[in-house]
Amino acid sequence: MIDMPTEKVYNQKQIIIGTFLGGILAAAYMLAANFKTFGQPTKAKTTWFFAFLFFAFIFISAFVPVLDSIPGYVFTVVSITAVALTYSQLQAKPVELHRKWRDGAQNSKGSGNCFNWLGHSNCNCIATIYFTRYDVNNLAFLVCNFGRMASPLHIIVTRTFTLNKLLSMNIKKYFSLVFLLVVLFSINLPAQKIIYSEPDRDDPRNLDFEIIGKLSGNYLIYKNVRDAHSISVYDAQMKLAEKNKLDFLPDKIINADFLTYPDFFYMFYQYQKRSIVYSMAVKLDNKGKKMMEPIQLDTTDINYFASNKIYSIINSEDKQRIMSYKVNSKDDKLHIVTTVLFDKNLSLLHKTRIGIQMLDRNDFLSEFQLDNDGDLIFVKPSGTAQNDNINKVVMFTKAANADEVSFIDLKLNNINLDDISVKVDNFNKRYLISSFYSAKRRGNVDGLYCFLWDKVQGKELLSASTTFSEELRNDAKGDNSIKGAFNDYFVRNIIMKKDGGFIVVSESEYTSTRGGINNSRWDYLNGSPYWGSNNYYNNSSYGYNYPWSRYNSFNNITRYYADNIAVVSYDATGKMEWSNIINKSQFDDSNDNFIGFTLANTGDQLHFIFNVQEKQTLLLSDQNISPEGQITRNPTIKNLDKGYDFMPRKSKQVGARQLIVPCQYRNYVCFAKVDL
Numbered sequence: 001m002i003d004m005p006t007e008k009v010y011n012q013k014q015i016i017i018g019t020f021l022g023g024i025l026a027a028a029y030m031l032a033a034n035f036k037t038f039g040q041p042t043k044a045k046t047t048w049f050f051a052f053l054f055f056a057f058i059f060i061s062a063f064v065p066v067l068d069s070i071p072g073y074v075f076t077v078v079s080i081t082a083v084a085l086t087y088s089q090l091q092a093k094p095v096e097l098h099r100k101w102r103d104g105a106q107n108s109k110g111s112g113n114c115f116n117w118l119g120h121s122n123c124n125c126i127a128t129i130y131f132t133r134y135d136v137n138n139l140a141f142l143v144c145n146f147g148r149m150a151s152p153l154h155i156i157v158t159r160t161f162t163l164n165k166l167l168s169m170n171i172k173k174y175f176s177l178v179f180l181l182v183v184l185f186s187i188n189l190p191a192q193k194i195i196y197s198e199p200d201r202d203d204p205r206n207l208d209f210e211i212i213g214k215l216s217g218n219y220l221i222y223k224n225v226r227d228a229h230s231i232s233v234y235d236a237q238m239k240l241a242e243k244n245k246l247d248f249l250p251d252k253i254i255n256a257d258f259l260t261y262p263d264f265f266y267m268f269y270q271y272q273k274r275s276i277v278y279s280m281a282v283k284l285d286n287k288g289k290k291m292m293e294p295i296q297l298d299t300t301d302i303n304y305f306a307s308n309k310i311y312s313i314i315n316s317e318d319k320q321r322i323m324s325y326k327v328n329s330k331d332d333k334l335h336i337v338t339t340v341l342f343d344k345n346l347s348l349l350h351k352t353r354i355g356i357q358m359l360d361r362n363d364f365l366s367e368f369q370l371d372n373d374g375d376l377i378f379v380k381p382s383g384t385a386q387n388d389n390i391n392k393v394v395m396f397t398k399a400a401n402a403d404e405v406s407f408i409d410l411k412l413n414n415i416n417l418d419d420i421s422v423k424v425d426n427f428n429k430r431y432l433i434s435s436f437y438s439a440k441r442r443g444n445v446d447g448l449y450c451f452l453w454d455k456v457q458g459k460e461l462l463s464a465s466t467t468f469s470e471e472l473r474n475d476a477k478g479d480n481s482i483k484g485a486f487n488d489y490f491v492r493n494i495i496m497k498k499d500g501g502f503i504v505v506s507e508s509e510y511t512s513t514r515g516g517i518n519n520s521r522w523d524y525l526n527g528s529p530y531w532g533s534n535n536y537y538n539n540s541s542y543g544y545n546y547p548w549s550r551y552n553s554f555n556n557i558t559r560y561y562a563d564n565i566a567v568v569s570y571d572a573t574g575k576m577e578w579s580n581i582i583n584k585s586q587f588d589d590s591n592d593n594f595i596g597f598t599l600a601n602t603g604d605q606l607h608f609i610f611n612v613q614e615k616q617t618l619l620l621s622d623q624n625i626s627p628e629g630q631i632t633r634n635p636t637i638k639n640l641d642k643g644y645d646f647m648p649r650k651s652k653q654v655g656a657r658q659l660i661v662p663c664q665y666r667n668y669v670c671f672a673k674v675d676l
Contacts, residue, residue, distance in 0.1 A: 199668040213260040214654040215286035231288025255309040321374040367422035374400030389416030445486035500572030508563040562595040578629035596649035
């Protein structure tokens with residue numbers, strides 16, 4: 001027969017809830033306390049042994065890529081299951097007898113100093129601790145448990161101590177409790193994490209590279225040094241696992257584009273042999289090794305040496321449709337657009353050759369986009385001069401299997417556009433065309449013009465211009481006047497929302513020279529980025545470059561600026577919902593690698609990551625904007641190792657909350673994995 005102890009014990013409900021809130025160590029504390037109460041110290045020690053063993057396994061799993069991918073709730077379920085089995089097999093009967101014995105006893109001691117926890121008076125649990133100072137004022141000491149190491153929720157259980165009772169505690173137990181709280185607190189604090197790759201002497205500062213993405217837990221980066229092409233494979237700790245040379249490529253290629261899937265990727269490239277330019281594609285695995293022989297997508301016969309690519313590759317948002325296209329401008333009055341459509345496996349679906357009439361001298365074609373159905377959209381802007389406002393825009397659409405295009409003239413209502421952007425809304429089957437506008441020719445930017453086209457109904461849903469308010473101008477102006485607040489802003493990103501609305505992100509960008517010459521937006525917007533000699537559009541893959549990089553090149557004394565970021569949200573009717581400004585000031589001489597920002601979309605927030613200068617050191621800043629437009633300024637991400645300078649503008653988001661950011665260490669390029 002078991003003698004009934006007078007000490008309090010934990011029942012099954014308390015232990016399971018404690019495990020859910022406090023993790024395996026909280027469960028071990030309660031189970032071990034029960035064993036000690038019932039005179040079974042050996043089982044109490046065994047309980048602590050297995051609890052710490054399981055806790056150590058969870059801790060180590062954070063550093064093992066395969067184990068780190070296990071969701072945190074799995075550990076919680078395993079903990080609760082193990083605790084429930086232990087309780088039912090070894091403690092259920094003694095606890096039940098203890099409860100019946102206590103129900104019949106008259107014991108009122110000890111219940112006055114304890115907050116009620118889930119309907120019970122017993123509170124001996126790892127938790128938030130409240131204690132009184134000189135029996136008068138309550139002082140709260142809060143320890144919150146984050147992450148999967150111990151708990152999915154904050155620990156909310158409380159206990160009250162008087163000062164005399166605290167001092168009378170067994171000193172060994174007191175320090176053990178404090179040590180355990182400190183360990184749990186320090187381990188589970190959420191923090192941004194940076195892991196650097198080792199600098200490689202084969203990667204000089206002028207390295208031509210592209211971050212391909214994350215495939216099967218590895219991070220792949222394409223590198224080109226003096227026409228030596230390779231794929232570098234980094235593991236989860238950014239250690240170089242493999243470096244595979246792309247020996248199948250010709251001696252010189254004109255360009256390289258990449259399209260990534262979960263376990264493989266395509267490399268698209270073109271090269272010239274004699275008078276023929278070949279457009280090619282090759283499929284590579286998650287280690288950058290060739291999975292099949294290169295495929296010829298198309299060819300072009302030319303009578304000159306091509307230094308820029310002739311073909312461009314675009315793909316749908318879901319990556320199920322891929323298109324190669326080129327534009328022949330030999331005839332000034334009739335430009336020939338050739339499109340070749342493929343599926344995900346690079347099987348040919350349709351090839352089309354279309355003539356587009358170019359009636360005005362300053363007509364050009366731009367903004368080619370592909371939707372998830374394989375339909376093509378592009379625009380033909382036109383202005384009065386090569387580097388002037390756009391006063392006419394024609395939108396062209398072509399169905400996937402069609403050999404002809406449909407077109408519609410946009411109604412601009414006597415406003416002037418400059419930098420046109422086209423965005424596909426696959427969820428709502430719509431196309432958005434937007435641009436900053438001015439009421440006067442070469443005038444100040446007044447607001448944003450939006451044109452919305454419904455693909456299913458084949459009709460215009462919206463054609464409106466929204467004028468920026470004086471309050472927004474005042475926040476965005478920087479060193480400019482209020483009227484000219486947006487004269488240096490260029491659209492960088494457009495994010496479509498499921499409700500049909502959209503968010504426009506723009507950045508203030510400009511240049512100056514030491515001679516005092518400042519360049520306006522009209523010096524950058526000098527016509528089509530596709531214009532070129534030798535009969536074909538150059539189609540330079542400028543991506544996220546600055547306007548001066550796109551069209552002009554200045555001398556070596558140019559200073560580049562990248563200042564405030566404007567974020568404006570619109571609803572489905574084109575009405576402004578909210579706006580906010582992320583303040584920053586960046587500049588660099590003869591180099592734009594370290595200025596600008598990258599945008600990471602985590603679903604619940606938009607993260608804007610950029611460098612800030614602090615005591616001659618570049619620090620990485622992360623500022624978030626919520627769906628309601630509220631800005632959260634997170635603590636600056638300090639470089640864990642000195643000497644690394646981030647290039648955030650050239651980074652790439654490779655996971656829900658993960659980016660690969662290129663860095664410069666002395667005269668070498670390396671890469672950092674940043675977990676937000």
